[in-house]
Amino acid sequence: MSKVEFLKGNEAIAKAALNYGLEAFFGYPITPQNELIETMSNIMPANGRVFVQAESEIAAINMVYGAAGAGARVMTSSSSVGIALKQEGISFCAGSELPCVIVSVSRSGPGLGGILPAQSDYHQSVYGGGNGDYRVIVLAPASVQEAVDDVGKAFVLAEKYRNPTMVLLDGAIAQMMASVKLPTEPLPYPDNTSWAASGAAKERGSRNVINSLYLDPTKLYAHNQKLHAKYREIAKNEAWLIDHQPESHDGAIIAYGTSAKIALGAVQRLKDEHGLNVKCIQLRTLWPFPKQALKEAIKGMKFALVAEMSMGQLFQDVLAFTRTDTVIGYVGKAGGEIITSDDIVLGYLAQMGGEQIEHSV
Amino acid sequence: MSTVFKKTGGLTDTPFSYCPGCTHGIIHRLVAEVLEELGILDRSITIASVGCSVFAYDYFNTDALQSPHGRAPAVATGVKRMHPDKIVFTYQGDGDLASIGAAEIIHAANRNENITVIFVNNAIYGMTGGQMAPTTLYNQVTTTTPLGREAISGAPLKMSEMIATMEHIAYVERCMAADGPSIMKTKRAIRKAFECQMNNEGFSMIEVLSSCNIGWKLSPVESLNYIKNTMTQTFPLGVFRERKNETNH
Amino acid sequence: MPKGKVTFEEALCKGCELCVHACPKKILKLDGQRVNANGYKVAIIFDPEECIACGLCAMFCPDTVITVERLAQ
Structure with missing residues (x-):
């Protein structure tokens, strides 16, 4: 009860x-x-x-x-x-x-x-x-x-x-x-x-x-x-993550906490406004990091974007732990402002199709 | 044939790691004898600190927790609040209690935690090789006051006097382990402190002036004289707080 | 007739001499002939007849080496 x-x-x-x-x-x-x-x-x-x-x-x-x-x-x-x-x-x-x-x-x-x-x-x-x-x-x-x-x-x-x-x-x-x-x-x-x-x-x-x-x-x-x-x-x-759209997708936003909530709105906008088939993967445990499940969830994708309210801390780990052909992008801000769906949508559009960056800074 | 003196069951069989002649061993024994004589050994919890007495959890024949440096009174608070019917005591040196743990001891006393603190003051950091402690005497030479302690590195911190100002606490006494009568007096003080806790009177602390003959570069016997003749000039012995004798407000 | 019997658990002795200092009859000393397993000279009673079973040696011993018994007279 x-x-x-x-x-x-x-x-x-x-x-x-x-x-x-x-x-x-x-x-x-x-x-x-x-x-x-x-x-x-x-x-x-x-x-x-x-x-x-x-x-x-x-x-x-x-x-x-x-x-x-x-x-x-x-x-x-x-x-x-x-x-x-x-x-x-x-x-x-x-x-x-x-x-x-x-x-x-x-x-x-x-x-x-x-x-x-x-x-x-x-x-x-x-x-x-x-x-x-x-x-x-x-x-x-x-x-x-x-x-x-x-x-x-x-x-x-x-x-x-x-x-x-x-x-x-x-x-x-x-x-x-x-x-x-x-x-x-x-x-x-x-x-x-x-x-x-x-x-x-x-x-x-x-x-x-x-x-x-x-x-x-x-x-x-x-x-x-x-x-x-x-x-x-x-x-x-x-190790635990939530794959919010478990069916096959072309790309993904990887996030946790408040950023994941914003990302849920962003994937809808990417679909509605840009016709992109992108899923939201929400990390529920940060340690243990859901390495295997994340690898599975982004398998075959050309691009996945890490969205975080920090300066690439999560991005660096996602890059290190996935090690696949999927290009991992990064969008983040840290200072007290909440990341917006605009940040995520624009970040996704700007980076999809690009080369792998090694560092967020 | 009757036994005049044998080792108390309040101590385990683990040999002390203290240097030859260090009076930590005497103070350990007094605490353990008191726990045994009061019949509270089986329901006591030792909170060990960091310093020479870090292995106290191996020596007292009780349940025990080893604490981070200076935090023993906070750890004791956590334990005692969960088990108000158990006897909880910390065993801390001067570096642990009066320097890095100054905040924890003051606030545990100020909350009048019903715990007993055994504070062993030898005016030096023994474990790390003889550096200046907050209680180091003026002019005392240590490895970090090679010319002797001067006012620029602070005055010898008088913890018993300071703690005694706390509004609600039960008992504070400074003793020494330097000769027959003072050892017996220390034991009586320790017993009184534990009795305060058993009677739910609140916070009690016994400061014991103790030797560090290695750090002081004296013989064990000379060290006892140093406690008696020199340390007590800066750290006078006596009862600094006994709430029983005060009028209730 | 000695009044007391002093026993040393030699393995624990660190030769600090506090018992020697404490003894009012001055009948304890460090054994100059041997050391224990830890390399310490050990305290011994050299004139047991004089022991008065006062227990001061044990009270001063920081390493609980000493047991004192009073003998029936």
């Missing part, structure tokens, strides 16, 4: 997380995710759950590390500059294999940048800024409803793989209001949290330690191999 409410993206994510069975939220104010922490400050204590406004994003992610390490279903949220501060803690969560959900509402950068929407945190999300060979699962919703659904999926994946999982959306989705179906039942809690440092050594008969320190290089290598095997498993099972 689910109920429909008319909510701002940030509020919808908060309410959904509560209903999915979130036990603790730790956050810090930053635009454009403020309504998320504000909503949490209201609904979490009112439902007997834990809410702490931390002194910094760094403290917030470390509270997440503590609560997750103690076996709780836990989440934090932030935006670009704040996510940058969380990277150390995310690396610790990954290294210690702790399940947690990080909602990243991205604004524009670099530096303090601006507070308007952008997708310039693709690299930050997918490749991280924390140290070491670790991976974070990254889900990319394109609407408020998808954001709500992805929060649930993020808890499932985080707990299934004991890995930090990020929901990456831009400020546009977080700030827009939409009718959304919220979950009404909590997700089942993991059967096995016997690894958690929950202060129950007596009941368990042994003590649990949450740790990512291995001074012995052979042990650390073994730990990295174990993590890597898990990442391969995740890549095999969880």
Whole structure:
């Protein structure tokens, strides 16, 4: 059962997380995710759950590390500059294999940048800024409803793989209001949290330690191999894209998040105004990157255009991961302006039939 | 025949990685003895930090989490909020607590988190080879203050005095592990801090002046004298906060 | 008759001499003849008859090397 409410993206994510069975939220104010922490400050204590406004994003992610390490279903949220501060803690969560959900509402950068929407945190999300060979699962919703659904999926994946999982959306989705179906039942809690440092050594008969320190290089290598095997498993099972027009087409727009929503309109215009048979391919996971599915989806095409609200970050990966005869084009803008269907249509028309460019800049 | 002294079950069998004569080992033992004597070993959670005591998770016979540098009070907050009935303590050195983790300790104290902080102050970064710490004394020579610490690199930071100003907290005391009476006094202070937590009185911190004979370039015995005669001049011992004795507002 | 019995878990001893310093009867010393597996000289009691079972050596030992027992008189 689910109920429909008319909510701002940030509020919808908060309410959904509560209903999915979130036990603790730790956050810090930053635009454009403020309504998320504000909503949490209201609904979490009112439902007997834990809410702490931390002194910094760094403290917030470390509270997440503590609560997750103690076996709780836990989440934090932030935006670009704040996510940058969380990277150390995310690396610790990954290294210690702790399940947690990080909602990243991205604004524009670099530096303090601006507070308007952008997708310039693709690299930050997918490749991280924390140290070491670790991976974070990254889900990319394109609407408020998808954001709500992805929060649930993020808890499932985080707990299934004991890995930090990020929901990456831009400020546009977080700030827009939409009718959304919220979950009404909590997700089942993991059967096995016997690894958690929950202060129950007596009941368990042994003590649990949450740790990512291995001074012995052979042990650390073994730990990295174990993590890597898990990442391969995740890549095999969880890579996800939506091919919006699965029947055969001559070309494609490849995008995620808000850009994918705009691209859906652009392909219609390319058809109506220019008679071009172009499909929209929406990436739903950014890590694992849906390499195989994307290759399949653009097979035999002469041209596919990457549309992003960043300066070629996605383009570069699409180029690297597809390696086909299909020429990959790029259209993007980053700075807070939302990419328009004009940008995409004009970009497509200008680049179709051209040579492969190697760099977006 | 009766036992006067044997190793507490509060410690695991893992040998300490500390340098010969380092009083970290004494402080570890005192904490572990208190946990055992209070009967809370099985429901305690150790939050280890970064520095010489990074392996505390291997030494205390409890559940444990190892934290990023300076973040132990934030990690402890996350753990304790989920498990208010468990006993949660951090074990941090001066670099971890007073330098990189200054924000986390102040805000954990200001929220009056019901946790216990064991703060080991040896006025130096021991693990990394003896650099200046925020608590390094004036004129103290370290590898990054080769001419001795001067005011331009800051004053020795008095954490107990600072933390004691927090409005709601339960207990703050500075002790030392330098001779028989002071070791026993330190143990009583640690016990009191854990009792505060057991009674849900809130945040408690015990600062223990400790030795780093290698970093100080003194013998272990000379180091004990250095704590007693020199460190205490800058870091006076005593109870800085005991809410029980205050009038309720 | 000694009042106490002091036992050293020599493998853990790091030869720091804090016990030697702490002993009020001054009956402990480092053994000059041998080292343990870690290469440390180890503490020994050279005059066990004088032990008063005060436990100060164990209280000072940073490496939990020492066990002290009081002997029945």
